[in-house]
Amino acid sequence: METFTGLGFMLGPPLGGVLYSAGGFKLPFIVLGSLLLSILPVVILILPRDQDLPRKVDTSSLLRMTKIPGIAMIGLSILVSGLVLGFLDPTFAPYMKKFGLGPSKVGLLFLLCAGCYAISAPVIGWISDKTGKTRVVIIIGAAFVIIGILMLAPAPFLTFLPQRKVWLVCLSMGLLGAAVSAYQVPCMPDMLETAREHGMPDDITTHGVLSGIFNATASIGAFLGPTISGLTENYLTFQWSTVVLAGILGFQVVVLTLFTVFDQGRKRIRSYSERRKDPFEKDGQVQV
Numbered sequence: 001m002e003t004f005t006g007l008g009f010m011l012g013p014p015l016g017g018v019l020y021s022a023g024g025f026k027l028p029f030i031v032l033g034s035l036l037l038s039i040l041p042v043v044i045l046i047l048p049r050d051q052d053l054p055r056k057v058d059t060s061s062l063l064r065m066t067k068i069p070g071i072a073m074i075g076l077s078i079l080v081s082g083l084v085l086g087f088l089d090p091t092f093a094p095y096m097k098k099f100g101l102g103p104s105k106v107g108l109l110f111l112l113c114a115g116c117y118a119i120s121a122p123v124i125g126w127i128s129d130k131t132g133k134t135r136v137v138i139i140i141g142a143a144f145v146i147i148g149i150l151m152l153a154p155a156p157f158l159t160f161l162p163q164r165k166v167w168l169v170c171l172s173m174g175l176l177g178a179a180v181s182a183y184q185v186p187c188m189p190d191m192l193e194t195a196r197e198h199g200m201p202d203d204i205t206t207h208g209v210l211s212g213i214f215n216a217t218a219s220i221g222a223f224l225g226p227t228i229s230g231l232t233e234n235y236l237t238f239q240w241s242t243v244v245l246a247g248i249l250g251f252q253v254v255v256l257t258l259f260t261v262f263d264q265g266r267k268r269i270r271s272y273s274e275r276r277k278d279p280f281e282k283d284g285q286v287q288v
Contacts, residue, residue, distance in 0.1 A: 011110075011111070013088075013089060013106075013107060013110040014107035014108060014109075014110040014111035014114065015028070015107070016028045016107070017093075017103040017106055017107025017110070018103075018104055018107050019031055020103055021102065021104040064198075065195055065198075065200055065206070065209055065210075066209075066213065068194060068195070068198050069263075070190075070191075070194035070259075070263065071191050071194050071210075071213065073255070073256055073259050074138070074187050074190050074191050074194070075191075075213055075217045076217070076255075076256075077138055077142070077183070077184075077187055077252065077256060078187050078213075078214055078217040078218050078221065079217040079218070079220050079221040079224075080142075080248065080249055080252045081145075081180060081183050081184040081187075081218070081221060082217065082218040082219065082220065082222045082224075082225065083221040083222075083224050083225040083228070083245075083248070084145060084149070084176075084180060084183075084221075084225065084245065084249065085180065085221070085222060085225060086221065086222040086223070086224070086225025086226050086229070087225040087226070087228065087229045087241075087245050088110075088229070089225070089226050089229070090226045090229050090230050090233070091229050091230070091233045091238055091241060092106065092109075092110075092238075093106045095153075096109070096169070098164065099164060099166055099169075101166075109169060109170065109173050110173070112170060112173050112174055112177070113173040113174065113176050113180075114177060115177065116173075116175075116176075116177030116178045116181075117177040117178065117180060119178075120177070120178040120181045120182070121185050124137065124141070124181050124182045124185045124186065125185050125186075125189075128185065128186040128189055129189070134187075134189050134190035134193070135190055135256075135260045136260075137186045138182070138183055138186050138190065138256070139253060139256060139257055139260070140182060141179050141180070141181070141182025141183035141184075141186075142179075142183045142249060142252070142253045142256070143253065144175060144178070144179035144182065145176060145179040145180055145183055145249060146246045146249050146250055146253070147179075148172050148173075148176035148179055149172075149176065149242050149245055149246045149249070150242060150243070150246050151168065151171065151172040151175070152169060152172040152173070152176070152242055153238055153239035153242050154168065154172075154239070155239060155240075155242060155243050155246070156239050156240065156243070187214065188210065188211075188214055191210045191213070191214070192206070192207070192210060195210065228245075228248075229241060229245075232244050
């Protein structure tokens with residue numbers, strides 16, 4: 001789900017740019033509206049019936065889930081990843097006009113980002129499932145997102161990088177696509193594992209609540225991204241706007257890293273205490 005959510009956010013700008021170049025302002029809305037209407041019958045057919053879903057919902061458990069610190073921290077990561085995806089929408093195309101690129105070519109740059117996301121997302125998902133280190137993958141992905149953002153303009157203090165080179169923009173967009181997938185894709189499995197650790201059942205209700213948290217935080221980030229981008233662009237250059245975004249992301253990564261270290265330490269202490277509590281007990285039986 002998170003893979004296609006991120007892919008949808010990334011495919012919007014390039015497809016919109018191509019349609020705008022082909023038929024003007026109205027065409028993107030006509031095509032999108034027609035597409036939504038065409039898939040409506042399919043959705044009606046494949047969605048499960050109401051009677052197939054559980055009727056009784058334990059609201060106290062659901063409220064408790066939203067208060068779990070680990071889920072809240074990953075929710076913040078999803079919000080910031082949505083902010084990253086939306087940050088470039090209002091300012092990237094005007095900036096690329098300095099390179100002499102029109103809407104369709106700018107759309108191809110967004111498509112490059114989306115393509116790298118689509119290619120890397122299954123690989124990231126496999127790595128996360130294989131290693132079980134979802135939190136580590138998220139932190140590493142966020143670090144590479146910061147690198148890609150700072151390379152994009154590039155940042156004013158990166159004087160060793162060439163200025164206004166299309167190849168550098170392409171490299172940065174490709175890196176952003178792959179890095180955002182590492183930042184976003186493991187979030188849902190991490191929240192599921194955290195929910196199970198806190199005694200939540202692994203059923204459709206838990207999955208539904210976590211999916212709601214994922215979509216809500218991603219949507220808030222997608223709203224805040226263009227808003228912050230537009231505000232910073234009014235007072236700063238595009239280069240410094242990317243520095244502001246990297247700073248927001250860097251702060252979130254530091255907080256997540258510290259929380260992860262503390263959480264892992266707490267788990268080790270608890271596991272050690274449980275082993276010392278009854279050293280003669282093994283596999284639920286007292287050894288004699």
